[in-house]
Amino acid sequence: MKNAIEVNGLRKEFKSYSSRSGLKGAFRDLFSRNYKVLRAVNDITFTVKQGEMVGYIGENGAGKSTTIKMLTGIxxxxxxxxxxxxxxxxxxxxxxxxxxGVVFGQRSQLWWDIAVQESFRLLKKVYKVSDEEYDRHMGHVIRTLDIEPLLDKPVRKLSLGQRMRCELAAALIHNPPLLFLDEPTIGLDVLVKLKIRDFLKEINEKYNTTILLTTHDLTDIEALCDRVVMLDEGHIIYDGALKDLKETWGEGKEVQFQFLEGVDLAVLENVTRELPVKWELEEKEQLFTAYTTDEANAVSDLIATVISSFQIKDVKIMEVSTEEIIRKIYEKGEV
Known part of the structure; x- marks a missing residue:
């Protein structure tokens, strides 16, 4: 299987200018400027095989979008x-x-004031797609993404979810073998996200389309990608299977409690101080989550201790989420 993407020692630096303070400093800036070099992407190397769906993840400022812009020639x-x-x-x-094909969640490739179908026709001419090929391929895309009722509407009158489905369709007019998706589900509701995920799986299976996906929504990564490349401060800190990441870092359990009456987090921490547990509170829902170890009696000891002191409305035991695993890695700074 050949590689769709090959990156070797890729680096991107930007110059950041800083102004001197005061009138004298402003005058000096006219003749000489102070600047420092910021390295957004720092000598990264990776490959993506044809037909792979890869999650490219990292915190804000890690270098994800800069990498995508270099890979797409921007x-x-x-x-x-x-x-x-x-x-x-x-x-x-x-x-x-x-x-x-490229979809940037915060930028549009559709013309704002004309109907969606007119944007599609313009892109069809740009990519030199024949009528027959367009009808055959885009007919399927339009049906699957359920955008037929939107085709005669100007883009400015579409909701965010409607526009993103149209953006995705626009990126696929020429049926490209490689699709770059930069935050494609940002701000979308659950039903639209599910529709887009199902569609991406389908085109990957049907056309062997390679997909590189950057997103902060880790449920997208879990639903679509077997492999993740993790970036931190311009460096790749993990490149491998998502399941291996979970097996290595997903040690422990999450136990989620809801109480019948108000409970103070500090009191809860004091009651369980002898146990290997870390607490978090989601104040809006009044959900208390305890992170504990995989040791034989850890969960039963925790629940027994909490029940002996508080009245419980509900309790759930879960594996440590991918989001928590990623957070642990970034806190440590390496895999």
Missing amino acids: LTPTAGDVLVNGMNPHKEREAFVQTI
């Missing part, structure tokens, strides 16, 4: 080599864009 790397679909995104621009 930004030129400071150093390193990039090969996407066998081409250099910056040197073979015209041929390259025919082989990729």
Whole structure:
């Protein structure tokens, strides 16, 4: 199986200018500027095989969007080599864009004031897609994403969920072998997210479409990706199977409590101070979550201790979530 993406020693640096204070400093800035070099992406190396669905994750400012912009040819790397679909995104621009689809959750590729179907027709001409090919492929995309009732509406009159489904359809007009998705489900409700996830799985299975997905919604990653690449301060700190990450870092249990009466977190922590437990409170729902170990009696000891002191309305025992695992890794700074 050949590689859809090959990245070797990729780096991107930006110059950040700082102004001197006061009138004298402003005058000096006219002749010489102070600046420092910020390294957004720091010598990363990875490959993505054709047909893979890979989650590219990290905190805000980790370098995810900068990487995507280099892989799609929007930004030129400071150093390193990039090969996407066998081409250099910056040197073979015209041929390259025919082989990729891009969806940025916070930017639109549709024309704001014209009907969705007119945007589709313009993109069809840009990508030189034949009428027959467009009807065959886009008919399926439009039905699956349920956007037929939206085609004659101007983009500015669509809700966020409606617009994102249309954006996804627009990125697939030329049926590209590689799809970049940068926060595609940001701000969407659960039903729209499920529809988009199901659709992405379908095009991956039907066309072997390679998908690189960046998102802060880890349920998207869990639903779609077997592999994750984790970025922190421009460095890759993990690249491998999601299940391996869970097996290595997912030690312990989450026990969630709801009480019949108001409980003070400090009192709860004091009652369980002898146990290997860490508490968190979700104030809005008054949910108390205890993180404890996998040791034989840890959960039963915890529940017994809590029940002896408080009246419980509900209790749930869960494996440690992917979100908690990722948080632990970032707190430590390495895998």
